[in-house]
Amino acid sequence: MTGGSLLASTLDLLAIDPPGWGAVLLLGLWHSVLIAAGAFALGLAIGILGAYGKLYGGPVAKDLLAVYTTVVRAVPELILILILYFAVTDLVNQVLLAMGREKMQISGIAAGIIVLGVVQGAYATEVLRGAILGVPAGQIEAARAMGMPPTLLARRVTLPLMLSLALPGLANLWLIATKDTALLAVVGFAELTQATRQAASTTKAFFTFYAAAGVLYLALSILSTLVFAWLERRARRGQRPVQG
16 A cells, blocks of 8 residues: 555545544544543532641541542542442442432433542642642731631632642643543543544554544643643732742
8 A cells, every 4th residue: 555545544534524533533532521621620629628628627527538538549540430430320329229219320421520520639639738838828827817707818818829839730630630531431431532442443443543542632731731831820920930
C-alpha cells in the first residue's frame, strides 16, 4: 500500500460520516469531558466542605474525614470505581427492595460523575486544606477583629486568597479526572476509550484509532493547561510576584 492510499484509508476510517468512526470518537470525547467536568465540580464541593471540616470541624468530623481521604487515596481508582459502581449500587437497591420500593436506575453519566467525584473529593480536600493554611493569618485575624462572621470571612477573605494557591493543584486534579474517565470503560460506559476500543476491534485498525484517541486526549490536556494558566494569572492579579 502506497503512502497516499494509506493516508486516504486512514482519513476514511476517521471521517465524521459513516462508515467513518470520527463521530463515535467525538461523542466519546464529549462524554469524557462531561463526566470529568461533573466529577471535578462534585469533587470541588466535597473538597471545600472537607477542607473546612478538617481544619475547623469537631473531633468526630475530623476523624471521619481523615478516614475518607486516607482510604480513597490509598486504594487504586479502578478498585474504587468497581466498588462504588457495583457494590454500593447493589447495596442501595437491596435496601430499597427491603423497603418495598423499586430498584434505583442511575444513568451511566450520573454514575460516572458520582464515582469519580467521590475520588476527586478526597484529593481536593487536601489541596484546598493546604491552600487555606497558606492564607496569611494576619488577614484572617484582622477580619475577625472587625467582627466579620465565619461565612462572610470565608467568602471575602479566605476563598479569594486561597484560590491562587489552590489553582495549580486543582489543575492537576482536572487533568487526572479527564484521564480517569478512561477507567469507566471497564463498566462498559461509552466514553472515549470505550469508543476507541469498539472502533479498533471492529475495523482492526488498532494503531489508527488508539493514536487518534491519544491525540484527542493530548489536545484536551493542552487546552485545559492553557485555561488554568489564564485562570491562575487572573487569580494572582494585584498580588506581589514571587521573587526567584
